Structures are given as C-alpha cells and as structure tokens.
Amino acid sequence: MDKIAERLKRIKTGKILDVATGGGQFVNLLMNSLGKYDKIIGIDTNKKAAQAFETNFKDKPVEFQNKDAYKIDFDDESFDMVSISNSLHHFEDIDKILSEMKRVLKKDGYFIISEMHCEKGQTETQKTHILLHHWWASVDSRLGIYHEETLKKEAIKQLIEELDLKEREFFDYTHQIEDPKDPKLTEYLLNSIDPYVNRISEHKDFEMLKQTGNELKERLKNIGYSSASLVFVIGKK
Numbered sequence: 001m002d003k004i005a006e007r008l009k010r011i012k013t014g015k016i017l018d019v020a021t022g023g024g025q026f027v028n029l030l031m032n033s034l035g036k037y038d039k040i041i042g043i044d045t046n047k048k049a050a051q052a053f054e055t056n057f058k059d060k061p062v063e064f065q066n067k068d069a070y071k072i073d074f075d076d077e078s079f080d081m082v083s084i085s086n087s088l089h090h091f092e093d094i095d096k097i098l099s100e101m102k103r104v105l106k107k108d109g110y111f112i113i114s115e116m117h118c119e120k121g122q123t124e125t126q127k128t129h130i131l132l133h134h135w136w137a138s139v140d141s142r143l144g145i146y147h148e149e150t151l152k153k154e155a156i157k158q159l160i161e162e163l164d165l166k167e168r169e170f171f172d173y174t175h176q177i178e179d180p181k182d183p184k185l186t187e188y189l190l191n192s193i194d195p196y197v198n199r200i201s202e203h204k205d206f207e208m209l210k211q212t213g214n215e216l217k218e219r220l221k222n223i224g225y226s227s228a229s230l231v232f233v234i235g236k237k
C-alpha cells in the first residue's frame with residue numbers, strides 16, 4: 001500500500017462520501033492515509049453497519065447513514081471526494097451507481113475506486129480468497145441478494161474509462177500477508193463458513209454448497225489465505 005498511501009497523503013480534501021461502506025474498512029484507510037479531510041459519511045443498506053461505525057469511529061468526524069446507493073439523495077456537487085471499495089460486484093447496474101457518485105461530486109473533486117479482481121497469475125493463497133468470494137456470492141444469490149463473482153481487471157478499467165475522469169492514476173496492489181496460515185485469521189474464516197451456508201438451509205442447493213464450503217475449509221487449512229490483488233484508481237471530475 002506504500003505507493004497508494006504516499007499518494008493519499010498528498011491529498012487534502014473536505015467532505016467525503018464512501019458508498020457501500022460496510023463496517024467502514026475503507027473509511028479507516030482514508031482516515032489514516034489522507035493528508036487532510038473534514039468529514040466522512042459512509043452509506044450502506046445494511047443497518048448493522050451503524051453499530052460498527054459507533055464502535056470504530058467514536059469521537060471521529062465520521063457518520064453512518066442507512067441509504068441505498070441507487071438512490072443517493074444528496075445534492076449535486078455536494079462532496080469533495082467520493083469513494084467505493086470492493087463493492088462494484090454487488091451492483092447489477094454499476095454504471096448507475098458510478099454516475100450517481102459523479103453527480104454528487106464537486107467539479108475537480110476526487111473519485112476513488114478500489115476493487116479486488118480475479119485476474120489470472122495470483123498465488124495459490126490468493127486463489128483461496130477468490131474461491132471463497134465466489135462461494136459467498138453463490139450463497140448470497142440463493143437468498144436473492146445480488147452478488148457477482150469478482151470482476152476481471154480489464155472490466156474494472158473499462159468501467160472507469162467510461163466515467164471519463166480527469167488525471168486518472170491506476171495502481172495495482174497486492175497485500176503482502178506475513179503468514180497465509182495465520183492461526184487467528186484461519187480460525188475466524190473456518191468458523192464463518194457454516195453460519196454463512198446455514199442461511200440457505202431450506203434451499204435445494206444447500207447440500208451442494210455446504211460440500212463446497214467443506215472443501216474450502218480444507219483449502220484454508222492446507223494452502224492458506226491471502227487477499228486477492230486489487231485495482232486502485234484515483235481520478236478527478
């Protein structure tokens with residue numbers, strides 16, 4: 001993250017909107033990396049995110065709002081920066097999300113996109129993340145939750161080209177994990193598999209996806225896990 005962190009350090013901005021913010025993992029990265037910011041608003045449809053924000057960002061200029069990214073009801077040109085991380089593949093109409101984000105961004109404001117991808121050439125431990133992610137997407141789809149498999153790098157770049165941002169900078173990033181079999185992380189991931197698939201216990205594909213979940217557990221134990229590579233883009237409106 002060195003090059004990206006270095007670049008973010010040189011950005012001094014004001015009000016930020018983080019779309020599909022989840023528990024605020026990306027908000028945390030922005031807070032710790034930007035040269036200056038005034039306030040960050042994170043939006044997500046998952047109400048549980050509110051609790052995570054309260055715990056993680058107590059006394060910080062950070063706020064959670066329960067909003068649907070398809071209907072961002074903020075005024076035109078009301079943010080100095082907009083961001084979205086690891087969420088493009090959660091939307092059926094990605095263009096709509098990106099154009100809404102551009103609408104609320106001020107002229108010359110920063111647009112940041114960070115998205116993991118499933119491009120070939122990643123290590124066996126990274127493939128564990130990609131396979132796990134594909135499995136999460138399969139389970140979510142059975143619940144009617146839109147969740148695509150991770151996008152190809154070129155598809156992400158194409159979406160960004162179409163946004164027509166100025167001064168685009170692309171970074172390829174791979175997180176260097178010290179121990180792909182880190183006991184704490186492995187235990188956390190192993191314990192997350194059954195509850196994840198049990199959400200579809202009534203579905204006809206339950207046994208099949210449970211079996212894949214068990215294979216993933218073996219893979220986590222034998223091969224290990226590290227984060228998939230991602231594309232990080234900074235541009236201006």
Ligand SMILES: C[S@@+](CC[C@H](N)C(=O)[O-])C[C@H]1O[C@@H](n2cnc3c(N)ncnc32)[C@H](O)[C@@H]1O
Pocket residue numbers: 019020021022023024025026043044045046067068069070084085086087090
């Ligand atoms: C993989 S998480 C990404 C969380 C965070 N941005 C990160 O980088 O770790 C994807 C998030 O998209 C959210 N999401 C899905 N559909 C949404 C929608 N229509 N509006 C807002 N958020 C949505 C989910 O609730 C989830 O928190």
